Amino acid sequence: MLIHDTIASLRAARAKAGRVALVPTMGNLHEGHIALMTQARGHADQVIATIFVNRLQFRPGEDFEKYPRTFEADCQRMEAAGVEHVFAPLESEMYPQPQTYHVEPPPEQAGILDGEFRPGHFRGVATVVMKLFQIAQPDVALFGKKDYQQLMVIRNMVSDFNLPIEIIGGETVRASDGLALSSRNGYLTDAERAEAPALYREISGLAAAVLTGDRNFSRLEAMAMENLKLRGWFPDYVALRKKADLQSPSAQDSGLVVLAAARLGSTRLIDNLEI
Numbered sequence: 001m002l003i004h005d006t007i008a009s010l011r012a013a014r015a016k017a018g019r020v021a022l023v024p025t026m027g028n029l030h031e032g033h034i035a036l037m038t039q040a041r042g043h044a045d046q047v048i049a050t051i052f053v054n055r056l057q058f059r060p061g062e063d064f065e066k067y068p069r070t071f072e073a074d075c076q077r078m079e080a081a082g083v084e085h086v087f088a089p090l091e092s093e094m095y096p097q098p099q100t101y102h103v104e105p106p107p108e109q110a111g112i113l114d115g116e117f118r119p120g121h122f123r124g125v126a127t128v129v130m131k132l133f134q135i136a137q138p139d140v141a142l143f144g145k146k147d148y149q150q151l152m153v154i155r156n157m158v159s160d161f162n163l164p165i166e167i168i169g170g171e172t173v174r175a176s177d178g179l180a181l182s183s184r185n186g187y188l189t190d191a192e193r194a195e196a197p198a199l200y201r202e203i204s205g206l207a208a209a210v211l212t213g214d215r216n217f218s219r220l221e222a223m224a225m226e227n228l229k230l231r232g233w234f235p236d237y238v239a240l241r242k243k244a245d246l247q248s249p250s251a252q253d254s255g256l257v258v259l260a261a262a263r264l265g266s267t268r269l270i271d272n273l274e275i
Helices: 007-012 030-042 071-080 121-137 148-160 183-187 190-195 197-210 217-230
Strands: 002-004 020-025 048-052 085-087 140-144 166-168 234-243 256-264 267-274
Touching: 002 007, 007 085, 007 121, 020 030, 020 071, 020 121, 020 148, 030 048, 030 071, 048 071, 048 121, 048 166, 085 121, 121 148, 140 148, 148 166, 148 256, 183 267, 197 217, 197 234, 197 256, 197 267
Parallel strands: 002 085, 020 048, 020 140, 048 085, 140 166
Antiparallel strands: 234 256, 256 267
16 A cells, blocks of 8 residues: 655556545544445545545634544555555645635535535535545545535536546445444543434434325424434434435425434534435
8 A cells, every 4th residue: 555645646656546446534534434445446446545634624613623633543444445545645735825716516505404504614625525536536436425415515516517537425334323433423422422323313213204104394303303402412403305405305205315413512423314
């Protein structure tokens, strides 16, 4: 496995790599990331994984400075997963001067759900992913479905810009108690970790109600929000949306997904479940 800290080095390696699959990450890898890298092996001759904590997608006061950085352990896991190339640039390599051009997703995609509570987040995500695409020139790129809205934004960006990249969504990997794996789970105290699976149970209950014919979506969302509050959570949203564009569905729509974001203590968790 080769580790590249410059754009020039990665581009030189990519020129000899054949068909390439890209797995962008911010590091502090868990089994969800490794599953994407393993899946990537079936789509390409070589896999490039990236580790870069992208300042542009963090708002002031969020956890950019304390985001876990575990580079040596991450490299061991990636090598075991069969990754050929790791791109781990310094911030000065990715942004040698302040980024003045940005990819601005449309408000109806980036200003809802997580975008409502994290203004500018998806602008930062789309901008750094576009840069990574230009640097690595992948044939395929893989992103986890846990970040469902992010996956939608990236799919639509690739489509709108006619990028010759196939976007593949990897299924959410969960702990045995249902908690979606996330780098931020490490912030949870022992008591919070024991409570954390309640988020998945809540969206699972909502999904089950829809599948049994309950089409009063606003009531189901409100009930789930209230249940979380009663357990000591601070929910930002629990929302039923159309999978295709994450817009609000009518009672007749199918192809739905329930998405949720809520704080438990100081940790903000997100999850979703396709229906």
